[in-house]
Amino acid sequence: MNRPVTTQSSSTGLVMENVSKTFLRPDGAETFALRDVNLQLADQQFVALVGPSGCGKTTMLRMANGLLQPDGGRVLLNNAPPVPGPDAGFVFQSFRLIPWETVLSNITFALMDMGLTKAERNDRAMHYLELVGLARVAGNYPAQLSGGMRQRVALARALAVEPKILLMDEPFASLDAQTRELMQIELLSLWERRRALVMFVTHSVDEAVTLADRVVVMGAGRVLETVDIDLPRPRAGEALRADPRYIELRTYLWARIRELVLSDPASEFHGRAAGQVA
Numbered sequence: 001m002n003r004p005v006t007t008q009s010s011s012t013g014l015v016m017e018n019v020s021k022t023f024l025r026p027d028g029a030e031t032f033a034l035r036d037v038n039l040q041l042a043d044q045q046f047v048a049l050v051g052p053s054g055c056g057k058t059t060m061l062r063m064a065n066g067l068l069q070p071d072g073g074r075v076l077l078n079n080a081p082p083v084p085g086p087d088a089g090f091v092f093q094s095f096r097l098i099p100w101e102t103v104l105s106n107i108t109f110a111l112m113d114m115g116l117t118k119a120e121r122n123d124r125a126m127h128y129l130e131l132v133g134l135a136r137v138a139g140n141y142p143a144q145l146s147g148g149m150r151q152r153v154a155l156a157r158a159l160a161v162e163p164k165i166l167l168m169d170e171p172f173a174s175l176d177a178q179t180r181e182l183m184q185i186e187l188l189s190l191w192e193r194r195r196a197l198v199m200f201v202t203h204s205v206d207e208a209v210t211l212a213d214r215v216v217v218m219g220a221g222r223v224l225e226t227v228d229i230d231l232p233r234p235r236a237g238e239a240l241r242a243d244p245r246y247i248e249l250r251t252y253l254w255a256r257i258r259e260l261v262l263s264d265p266a267s268e269f270h271g272r273a274a275g276q277v278a
């Protein structure tokens with residue numbers, strides 16, 4: 001399973017070549033967020049990024065939509081440097097909805113700079129609200145919705161711009177276990193219907209294996225390994241979790257991440273034996 005980074009002949013998708021990024025801390029010290037990252041992700045692939053806290057996952061997402069520029073190397077999205085805007089849809093753990101706007105306006109607002117008429121913006125927003133099953137709350141305000149509903153609105157907003165790449169930064173981490181599983185099923189069903197390249201950051205190995213075609217394992221700013229998830233789709237529920245291949249992939253990835261955490265001097269678990277951490 002310890003495979004090198006694969007290169008694909010397709011020129012669409014996301015390419016990172018020798019990408020490095022350093023941040024300056026307030027005390028003047030340098031933090032290496034990404035070091036010499038090489039990665040090629042095919043269009044329409046579902047990719048999960050996993051790795052210990054601070055290993056560069058969010059930095060990678062921000063590079064993928066051009067919000068951050070590399071200090072070294074280059075990033076290409078469909079053969080051109082990514083530019084912040086409608087090429088990418090972003091979904092965050094904290095939803096980031098505008099509290100004083102209705103659900104519908106939260107989505108139409110994201111469509112403002114796309115050259116659409118007001119009627120087209122409304123139609124498109126309603127279409128995506130229907131897809132996530134929330135057309136009935138279009139006139140509500142975010143505070144009137146549950147956490148799961150808010151995240152579905154955020155998802156509809158990101159999908160409504162019909163992005164080339166969907167960037168999701170721990171989007172389901174703040175949801176309860178049942179809602180999280182339902183959101184995973186919903187996301188996969190939306191993705192099956194309208195494919196885009198998805199980069200999905202998660203701390204959950206189960207979530208990564210359930211959702212992704214490929215899991216990118218990161219540690220200390222580097223891509224350490226990519227693992228292909230060769231499980232059949234659709235994926236969900238007990239049958240998936242009982243699949244011996246699922247268990248094998250999950251066990252392998254969990255052991256890999258545990259090893260990274262235990263060997264990270266910045267981790268509170270640094271130096272503990274693997275058996276001491278459940």
Ligand SMILES: Nc1ncnc2c1ncn2[C@@H]1O[C@H](COP(=O)(O)OP(=O)(O)OP(=O)(O)O)[C@@H](O)[C@H]1O
Nearest residue numbers: 023024031032033052053054055056057058059060
């Ligand atoms: N704007 C910034 N200024 C200074 N340092 C930063 C900045 N953004 C990220 N870093 C540092 O870069 C490193 C990588 O951060 P990043 O947020 O990409 O990690 P992560 O893997 O997403 O972490 P987590 O899982 O905790 O969200 C960390 O050491 C972080 O402190």
